[in-house]
Amino acid sequence: MRSILGIETSCDDTCAAVVDEGGRTLANVISSQEDHGGFGGVVPEIASRQHLLLVNAIVERALRDADVTLGEIDVVAATQGPGLVGALLVGLSTAKALAAARELSFAAVDHLQGHVAANFLSSPGDAAFEPPFLCLIASGGHTLLVHVRGYDGFEVLGRTLDDAAGEAFDKGARMLGLGFPGGAALERLAADGDPEAFSFPGSRGERSRGGRGTSRQAFAKSLDFSFAGVKTALLYRLRELSELEAQARAADLAASYQTAIVDSLILRAEQALERTGLERLAVGGGVAANGELRRRLGSLGVTLHVPERVLCTDNAAMIASAARFAELLPYPEYLALDAYASGERSP
Numbered sequence: 001m002r003s004i005l006g007i008e009t010s011c012d013d014t015c016a017a018v019v020d021e022g023g024r025t026l027a028n029v030i031s032s033q034e035d036h037g038g039f040g041g042v043v044p045e046i047a048s049r050q051h052l053l054l055v056n057a058i059v060e061r062a063l064r065d066a067d068v069t070l071g072e073i074d075v076v077a078a079t080q081g082p083g084l085v086g087a088l089l090v091g092l093s094t095a096k097a098l099a100a101a102r103e104l105s106f107a108a109v110d111h112l113q114g115h116v117a118a119n120f121l122s123s124p125g126d127a128a129f130e131p132p133f134l135c136l137i138a139s140g141g142h143t144l145l146v147h148v149r150g151y152d153g154f155e156v157l158g159r160t161l162d163d164a165a166g167e168a169f170d171k172g173a174r175m176l177g178l179g180f181p182g183g184a185a186l187e188r189l190a191a192d193g194d195p196e197a198f199s200f201p202g203s204r205g206e207r208s209r210g211g212r213g214t215s216r217q218a219f220a221k222s223l224d225f226s227f228a229g230v231k232t233a234l235l236y237r238l239r240e241l242s243e244l245e246a247q248a249r250a251a252d253l254a255a256s257y258q259t260a261i262v263d264s265l266i267l268r269a270e271q272a273l274e275r276t277g278l279e280r281l282a283v284g285g286g287v288a289a290n291g292e293l294r295r296r297l298g299s300l301g302v303t304l305h306v307p308e309r310v311l312c313t314d315n316a317a318m319i320a321s322a323a324r325f326a327e328l329l330p331y332p333e334y335l336a337l338d339a340y341a342s343g344e345r346s347p
Contacts, residue, residue: 002074003066005098006320007059009091010083010111011141012047014054017316018066018073021324023122027065028310028317029058041170041180048086055094062316070098077107077323079114081340083141088339096334103331107323111314112137115284116148117322118311129305134278136269138293139285139314140166140181143225143265145272148282151325157272158223165261165287168227172234172257176250186254187290193255198237200260201229223268223275230260258292266296273302281305288312 003026008015017028033042033050063070078095081088092108099106115137119129131148134157143164146154163171166183173182178189234257238246246253269281282305283297289309297304311318329337 003068003072004075004077004107004320004323005059005062005070005073005095006109006316006318006323007055007076007078007091007095008111008114008314008316008319009051009055009087010079010081011087011314012042012050013314014051014058014091015314015316015319016055016059016062017320018062018068019121019317019320019324023120023128023321023324025121025123025317026068027062028315029062029065030310030313030315031058042084044084044086047084048090051087051090055090059094059098071102073098073102073104075099075105075107075323075328077109077319077326079111079319080108080337082111082342083339085339085341088341092337092339096337100331100335105328105330106334106337107326107328108334108337109319109322109326111319112142112144112146113154113322113326114318115139115142116146116154116282117151117325118284118307118315118318119148119282119305120151120324121307121311121317121321123308126308129280129282132278133280133282133305134269134272134276135282135284136265136288136297137285138165138265138283138287140164140170140183142285143227143287145223145268147272147276147278157276158225158268160225160227162226162228163231165225165227165265166285168231168261169258169287169290171231172254175234175238176254183287183290186258187292189251190255190258190292191251193251193253195255195259197249197252198256200233200237200256202227202260202264223272225264225268227261227264230257230264258290262290262293262296265293266300269297270300273300279303282307284312284318286313
């Protein structure tokens with residue numbers, strides 16, 4: 001059975017995986033960088049240098065875990081974009097070199113298509129999720145809703161106009177003194193708070209009070225997301241409180257802030273399901289690990305598929321999965337391929 005080696009280095013995770021043509025993951029290795037916390041966010045130059053140091057060892061580990069040799073690999077795939085260009089180039093160049101050395105076929109994969117394709121992987125306890133379905137992708141760099149009509153593409157129904165959901169979680173956590181990355185820490189703090197203690201843009205409470213520009217009717221007109229307002233509202237709320245008050249009410253602030261972000265995601269998912277008539281929903285991206293989001297999505301009354309958590313965050317198994325349905329480029333056509341930071345795939 002054909003084996004696919006996938007490599008993913010779009011941000012700060014160095015990843016390699018081996019997947020067979022049936023969608024079974026033979027190995028999935030992820031090395032997450034820990035050098036960015038003191039800077040409050042991912043530093044592109046540091047990320048690129050760490051990828052250079054790690055990528056060969058991570059590929060070797062994936063091959064060893066899959067119990068295959070490089071000579072048994074039939075296709076090599078890598079993330080072409082979007083992402084940090086310097087980071088992408090490390091993985092893309094490594095993958096092209098490995099493929100070219102044996103004149104193998106190559107698949108250049110869009111990172112967002114990878115998140116969708118994570119749902120096409122199967123495991124002993126989780127069958128592949130077959131199209132058509134609606135997919136919510138929410139991560140530190142991307143937030144969008146897509147209509148997945150088939151295995152090789154999707155239609156974008158709504159996307160973020162500014163910050164991504166994961167970015168909003170991390171920035172909110174940093175304002176609350178929880179460090180970076182802070183999404184998980186904010187969720188833990190929110191568990192002890194009152195989600196209705198504060199009103200933030202996008203929350204159900206804010207809409208029901210008829211706040212300016214936040215009526216349910218206004219929200220329903222567009223499936224696009226915006227998280228800059230809720231982030232700014234948290235900043236202003238913290239300025240209004242004394243340091244002691246902010247500390248005493250940190251859990252309430254975290255719970256209310258989390259609720260506003262999750263409400264925004266849920267409302268648009270509901271609207272997209274209604275407009276498309278779909279009754280199947282999948283989720284991808286690191287924010288899919290949020291327990292409150294999972295709980296709320298599970299109450300929508302549709303068939304829900306959430307891949308295991310290791311497949312929700314950035315990983316190479318999803319890239320290899322997407323490669324199963326991508327156009328395979330023969331040697332040497334892929335040698336001139338370049339990475340792209342955002343937007344559409346370059347020709």
